[in-house]
Amino acid sequence: GDSGGPLQRVLIEPYCMYSLVGITSFGKFCAFKNSPAVYTRISYYLDWIEKIVWADEI
Template sequence: MKLSRSVTTKENHLQAICLPGANIPLPRVCIATGWGHTKTRGSLASRLMEARIPVHDNKACQAKYSGSVPIRASHLCAGHLDGSTGTCVGDSGGPLQCSEKDGRWNLAGITSFGSGCAKLGYPDVYTRLSFYMPWIENKINKSRLTNELSNFYTV
């Protein structure tokens, strides 16, 4: 991505994040962040909230939802099954980010839905970014080509 002007990253409040490669190896703990509600029927967070949550196998996640919600390959499930921590209403669209051994962060998922707010026994469901990487790469490559072609003029 090319910005129209430079961005100052004072005090490390702004950083780039990597797009994911292959699927996330399990077991894995990642971080979900959001400005949503802090509890069911609660108020919106006054500051950005962070939850360190384990990522779950999709088959186990499907078993938790007992077929009431189809868990597809395009989904990623994460959250504490004891109901202690997870995402809530208003967090949808927020990132699920995972750190790599080399210190880089990957955007593994985008908060999609859950069964309440960190509901006991139910992980939250995210859009799995690695599933959409071929589409994302196609869009990036088309954008690059368009930018390259815009440098040529017809006389």
């Protein structure tokens, strides 16, 4: 399935860049009209993600 896939938004500047805003969790018919999907909000975990990713930099 699509679990773990990105939920992105297009950034106006810099041109043609994307920002990751969520991670697909689940949904019965993801991306279909009137069919809900559940995502994990990246901003909630950003501090933790940066501590893991940049651990050697600190």
